[in-house]
Amino acid sequence: MRGRAAAAGGLVGAVLVLAGCAVPVARSAAAVAPAAPTADPLRVVVVGDSITEMSCPDFDAGVLARDSWTWWATGQGVHVLGGWAHAGATTEDMLAGVAAEPPADADVLVLMAGNNDIDWDVPTQQVLDQLVQIADAVGIPRVVLSAVAPEDGLGAETLAMDDALARLADEEGWQYVDPMGGIRDDDGDYRDGATLDGVHPTEEASVAVGRALREALLDPADVVPAGQTR
Numbered sequence: 195m196r197g198r199a200a201a202a203g204g205l206v207g208a209v210l211v212l213a214g215c216a217v218p219v220a221r222s223a224a225a226v227a228p229a230a231p232t233a234d235p236l237r238v239v240v241v242g243d244s245i246t247e248m249s250c251p252d253f254d255a256g257v258l259a260r261d262s263w264t265w266w267a268t269g270q271g272v273h274v275l276g277g278w279a280h281a282g283a284t285t286e287d288m289l290a291g292v293a294a295e296p297p298a299d300a301d302v303l304v305l306m307a308g309n310n311d312i313d314w315d316v317p318t319q320q321v322l323d324q325l326v327q328i329a330d331a332v333g334i335p336r337v338v339l340s341a342v343a344p345e346d347g348l349g350a351e352t353l354a355m356d357d358a359l360a361r362l363a364d365e366e367g368w369q370y371v372d373p374m375g376g377i378r379d380d381d382g383d384y385r386d387g388a389t390l391d392g393v394h395p396t397e398e399a400s401v402a403v404g405r406a407l408r409e410a411l412l413d414p415a416d417v418v419p420a421g422q423t424r
Contacts (some may be wrong), residue, residue, distance in 0.1 A: 206260045235273040236411055239297040240264060241288050241328055242306040244281035244394060245343045253279045254297075261397045263373075266404025272353050275300055284310045285324035292331045302411060303332050306340040308359065310394070321355070323363045329366070337361045338411065341372040343403075347393030349382025369414055373406035 240246055247253045248262040256276035258265045264274040274395040277297040278288060285307050296305075307326065311321045329337050341356045356372065363370035377399040384392065388399040395403065 209291075214366065221307070222343040222386040233271070233294060235271055236302060237279035237300040238267070238272060238274045238302045238304055238411060239300040239334070240274060240279060240304040240306065241277050241292060241297070241332065242279040242304075243288075243310055243413055245309060246279035246306055247281055248394070248400070250279075253277070254276070255267070263400040263404035263407065266401045267408040267411070268404075270408065272408050274289075277304075282310055283307075284314060284316060285321050285328065286316075289324050289328050289331065292328055296332055300334055302336045302338055303329060303334040304338045304407065304411075305329065306338060308355050309352070310353060312342070312345065312348055318358050320360060325359075325362065326366065329368075337363075337366070337368040339368045339370050340407065341370075341374050343393075343395065344374060344378040344384045344389070346383045346389065349379075351382070353382040357412055369410070371407060371410040373403045373410070376402040376406070 246264060249259040250262050250264075251257045251259065253262070253264070258268065258274065258276075268274045275298050278291045278295075280287070280291070283291070287310075288307055305325055307325060308321055308329075319344060319366050325339070339359055339362065341359060342352050345352050350399065360370045362368070377395060378387055379385050384395070384399070388396055390396055
């Protein structure tokens with residue numbers, strides 16, 4: 195009897211163990227079921243200056259650094275491939291750079307330029323003309339034109355440039371984006387704590403700029419309309 199009881203008990207125990215495993219197995223199978231196909235990341239190249247390059251070991255080749263806004267724009271559907279961005283570059287320098295060696299093919303061109311032109315008192319119309327020539331040289335149909343970065347002591351000039359950039363985007367059929375709202379004060383200078391030296395953003399400020407640009411790249415409707423910077 196004890197043998198039969200033991201056998202029966204073993205059988206019951208086995209059934210209970212199997213029954214107990216049934217739900218987790220079902221959940222595990224559901225968890226590893228193939229997901230629906232996802233779209234390829236949006237491929238982005240950028241033309242800019244030190245605000246973009248920061249400490250990237252080789253920005254042009256797509257080797258990014260955490261203090262660049264491009265690091266924080268990459269991911270979740272966006273892939274920044276690199277492009278052309280060098281410290282101190284004016285729009286004239288950028289045009290020469292991309293004309294000599296155009297960036298890789300991509301889905302979107304982001305232009306973030308103008309701060310060094312402001313520093314060198316380059317006429318605004320010349321900046322705008324050169325931005326159009328840069329876009330033509332790169333040859334990517336979708337162009338995203340960014341507001342310039344704030345700059346302490348030249349805030350009024352940066353705000354005036356932003357207005358001109360917004361008008362240019364409207365004329366050219368480009369997407370104008372102002373990702374600087376979270377790091378800029380009402381005078382066009384940096385908010386307290388958002389800059390390293392009055393010109394370049396902190397890493398935390400670059401995080402805000404990168405995330406704002408990524409949202410705009412993925413959702414063109416969620417953008418400040420051209421001609422309306424604030």
